[in-house]
Amino acid sequence: MKSLALQLFRASLKLLPSGFRLQYELEMEEVFLERMRERSTRGIALLVIGEVRDLAVVAVRARLEQSHLALRYVIPGIATAIALTVIALSRFAVPARGAHEQARIDFSAQDPAGQFTLSILEGLPVSITMNRRPLPIERVVHLGDSIHVLARSGKIVLALAYYRDTGRIEWKPRPAACHSDPAECDAYQ
Amino acid sequence: MSHSKQESLTPLSAAILFALADGASHGYAIIKEIEEITHGEMRPNTGSMYLALHRLLQEGFITEATGPRDDARRRYYSLSREGRVAAKVEARRLAQLVRVASAKKLIPRTAL
Numbered sequence: 506m507k508s509l510a511l512q513l514f515r516a517s518l519k520l521l522p523s524g525f526r527l528q529y530e531l532e533m534e535e536v537f538l539e540r541m542r543e544r545s546t547r548g549i550a551l552l553v554i555g556e557v558r559d560l561a562v563v564a565v566r567a568r569l570e571q572s573h574l575a576l577r578y579v580i581p582g583i584a585t586a587i588a589l590t591v592i593a594l595s596r597f598a599v600p601a602r603g604a605h606e607q608a609r610i611d612f613s614a615q616d617p618a619g620q621f622t623l624s625i626l627e628g629l630p631v632s633i634t635m636n637r638r639p640l641p642i643e644r645v646v647h648l649g650d651s652i653h654v655l656a657r658s659g660k661i662v663l664a665l666a667y668y669r670d671t672g673r674i675e676w677k678p679r680p681a682a683c684h685s686d687p688a689e690c691d692a693y694q
Numbered sequence: 695m696s697h698s699k700q701e702s703l704t705p706l707s708a709a710i711l712f713a714l715a716d717g718a719s720h721g722y723a724i725i726k727e728i729e730e731i732t733h734g735e736m737r738p739n740t741g742s743m744y745l746a747l748h749r750l751l752q753e754g755f756i757t758e759a760t761g762p763r764d765d766a767r768r769r770y771y772s773l774s775r776e777g778r779v780a781a782k783v784e785a786r787r788l789a790q791l792v793r794v795a796s797a798k799k800l801i802p803r804t805a806l
Contacts, residue, residue: 521741529744532769536721536740559739567745
């Protein structure tokens with residue numbers, strides 16, 4: 506009888522939230538064992554019924570309290586996140602909206618060395634072509650107002666100035682000598 | 695001590711605080727003490743008892759205490775300073791209610 510009662514009690518303990526169970530399970534079991542020791546067989550049956558019923562109610566209460574606690578911390582967290590997002594948007598997105606037309610720039614130009622295109626997204630170069638041949642974006646170095654396109658050797662094959670605030674782009678024309686291989690030609694030697 | 699914390703005291707929580715007023719005790723002994731001080735009117739089940747202990751711990755009314763060395767399998771609880779204040783406030787509140795109930799002859803003389 507005692508072992509069956511203990512099994513029932515242990516099974517009911519599993520209804521409790523895991524954190525609560527981890528903290529008190531062994532102690533509760535010990536208390537239950539002590540309460541069983543002072544009872545007759547009939548008393549044990551009544552004790553188990555009472556304890557199992559109580560544990561079911563306690564499990565619901567503990568879980569509700571947990572979710573209430575979670576909400577207490579989650580809601581301020583969400584509110585803070587929303588507030589920070591609004592601040593961030595007002596500080597950073599508004600200027601971007603003001604310069605909406607410069608959010609993406611597809612620049613195309615021609616000089617004696619040939620034609621090239623440069624796409625700039627949110628102020629950063631994202632793609633470049635020379636004579637319709639795309640170049641790896643890793644070859645584009647952007648420092649301040651300067652955008653340099655490098656040859657594999659590291660020499661500059663195209664130098665541009667990009668003024669982000671106005672969206673204006675200027676470049677130094679490359680010589681006709683670079684026409685055959687503008688992507689590798691040391692344009693400004 | 696915040697007013698809301700005091701308000702959150704259930705009859706069982708208050709009984710636990712009263713039971714711990716004499717010193718640190720463990721779960722089973724607290725249950726027995728509550729049965730004794732309430733003349734058996736309150737017989738807390740284990741689950742309810744530990745949920746109440748858990749709340750009291752969270753609210754800082756009780757703290758874990760060191761028990762006797764040969765009793766390592768049990769956890770002991772004792773009243774915190776805040777818990778003792780809460781117990782006193784609750785006791786005064788109940789005493790006031792009893793005075794009112796007595797004045798209105800709602801309590802039989804034999805019960806006092």
